Amino acid sequence: MYQYTDFDRQFVHQRAAQYRDQLERHLGGELSTDDFRPLRLQNGWYIQRHAPMLRVAVPYGELSSRQLRQLGRIAREFDRGYGHFTTRQNLQYNWIPLERSAEVMEALAAVDMHGIQTSGNCIRNITSDAFAGIAPDELVDPRPYCEILRQWSTLHPEFAFLPRKFKIAVTGAEEDRAAIGWHDIGLQLRKNAAGEVGFKVLAGGGMGRTPIIGTVMSEFVPWQRILVFIEAIVRVYNRYGRRDNMYKARIKILVKAEGQKFVDAVNAEYEAILKHDVDGEAQIVPQSEFDRVAASFVVPAGVAARQGSGDGAPADAPPAYRRWLERNVHAHRLAGYRAVTLSLKRAGQAPGDATDAQMDAAADLADRFSHGELRVSHDQNLVLPWVLESDLFALWQAARDNSFATPNIGFLTDMIACPGGDFCGLANARSIPVAAQITERFEDLDELYDIGDIDLHISGCINSCGHHHSGHIGILGVDKDGAEWYQVTLGGSDGSTLSGAATPGKVIGPSFAADEIADVIEAVIDTYRGQRSGASERFIDTVRRVGIDPFKAAANAVRRSTAPAHAA
Incomplete structure (x- = not known):
């Protein structure tokens, strides 16, 4: 760290x-x-x-x-x-x-934390892969670059009052677990034929009222010059982004409207910054600064590859433990180690919520099993990155005792949800009660295993804090004459290997009333189980193969059977 x-x-x-x-x-x-x-x-x-x-x-x-x-x-x-x-x-x-x-x-x-630039029309918190530095498919550890970006962007005088908020995500792995295509700027670390490190750069991604996947700005920017290239992007946006209409002020609108002209303007600005750098003041990252930052991102003391350690479980370990191993325990780049997800998704608790006692308990687990380190995941869970295989059974017991061991990672009930109308003044509808209804409807683990992997995302309004556009199933809260209604989309993707290329979901019809939504999701799932070509075909693959019409018909049947007037 x-x-x-x-x-x-x-x-x-x-x-x-x-x-x-x-x-x-x-x-x-x-x-x-x-x-x-x-x-x-x-x-x-x-x-x-x-x-x-x-x-x-x-x-x-x-x-x-x-x-x-x-x-x-x-x-x-x-x-x-x-x-x-x-x-x-x-x-x-x-x-x-x-x-x-x-x-x-x-x-x-007092603990080196703050809330600086987590709001406002500025460059927000830099996000990345929760498995950065430990994933077997990682090409380059993104964390040193994320930290350099954080320091560069904090209180940057030129970018303190942008047309709108600005979000950057970075990944260094083959699989995109940071959803970079959905961000204002997405960065993917890669190596060229000579083994040199650089970035593929995307810009203009975003959700909200107009979901758009980022456009490739460059296939390879040398890492030393990445701040210059980002500065060029943000300068062009700052200069030409709309300030007369907040709904059209995000960079995605500018990139979509200008197309290649925007790319050309960025490249021209990039070259101009480098050309006029007579005093050496351009944001070229020196090797010495990278080395200083990277020195913090090393393997913890005492951690080294080990062979044949086993998972420490007795021969008669319960089936619940085996399921937890399958869903919550992840491969590690070091032999003898695993990364472990502490699930924050269970009945009676809003997705992503953690009590003060749970935070204390998770900190204790980190000290005992993960060298005092945790990660917050894009899916609103916690991850322990440095767990010995031989400690897994003991960790499972401790996690179970503190309600962290629900073996549902990647399943329907491991959903993403924003706080919604229960808290947010911008929300049109509540997210938490809908999440609770779906969790209760699909609480049977055997059924979840039969259904398989599904990303379910819920947003309480079009601002899309629950990332509904990228869900295999997306739920969006909308307002109709002061009543809460919900629009359902299918086939979205965040860009991960499971989901395929980043893409927004498709709406399956008029919105549904709050008391219909759990039935609608059940109808969609039943349709999938009837349409899939075999038990191994995933939900997202079935949707892409057969299209949304069968699911739309099943959802509309729920509306017609409960309240015909809702279709209005």
Whole structure:
């Protein structure tokens, strides 16, 4: 993990002190609500439906056990005892009183954390593969580059007030587990024929009202020049992106409208930056700086490849353990080690939520089994990256005792969901009750194993924080005359090997009422089971083979059988 320098630490503590001064002036009447708003947003503080919401940055998803315990303490002492891990590897709190927000900023700074640039029209938290540095299919570890990007983009004066928010994702593996095609900029590390490291660069991806997959800007940018190339992209966007209409202000709209002209403008800006670099001030990353940062991303002390360690399980280990091994335990680049997902998906708890006690328990598991390190995944779970095979049975027992061992990773109930209308002032409908209904409907593990791998994503509004566009099954909350309705899409993909090339799902008809949605999903699943060519054909492959019409007919039958007027 990256280790803060004295400068880094001084920076976040000064920022916390600045925020305390701003808050006190606001509470004292010296700063109006309008004047205070951009100041709090720059530090991750929103005012949501019921209370302030804080978004805490977890850069590229890496957490230490010490940091997670502090997040648990904040949940316990300042919030209502829980937090919510998001698809962008952040943590959100929903109930912290604004007058105590400066205390929270100071508590975060004490463990090298903050909420800087988790909001606002700036470059947001850099995200990456939760298995970075440990995945067997990894070509280049993306974490040092993510950290360099984080430092470069933090408080970048030219990009503090972009036309709209800006998100960057990075992967270094053959399989895209960071959904780079869906981001404003997507970066894929690769090596050329000479073995040199560089980036394939995409730009203009995004969800929201207009789902678009990113356009390739360059097949190979040398890693030393990647900041220059990104700066060229963001400069062109900053110059020409629309500011007159927030719904058309994202870079995806500009890239789609301009096409090759945008690519040409970026390349021209890139060359101009390099050409005019007479003083050597262009953002060329020197080898010495890369080496300094990369020194933090090494194998923990005591970790080394081992042979024939086994999983430590007795011969009569229960079937539940075997299922957990199959679904929650992942291959590792080091022999004798595994990565393990701690599931945050279970009945009675919103997807991605973790209580203060669970955060403490996960931190304990990290200390005991993973050298004090965890990851936040794109799928809103936690990952232990350094687990010995011989410790797996003991870890399963401890994870089970703390409600982390649900063997459903990749299944229907391992769904992505935003907080929705229960918390977010932007949401048109609630996500959490829908997630709960589906979880209860498909709680039988034997049935989940028969159904197989399915990505189900739920968003409470068109802002798409639940990434519904990229779900094999997507659910979008919409408003109809003050009532909650839900639109269903099929066939979306985030770009992973399981899902295929990134693509938005297709709508299967008019929206459904809240009390219909679980029945609709069941009808879709039943149709899949009837249409699949064999038990091994996955849901997404069946949808692509037969098309959406059979699923659409089954879903519409649910609407007609329950309330004909809903089709209006």
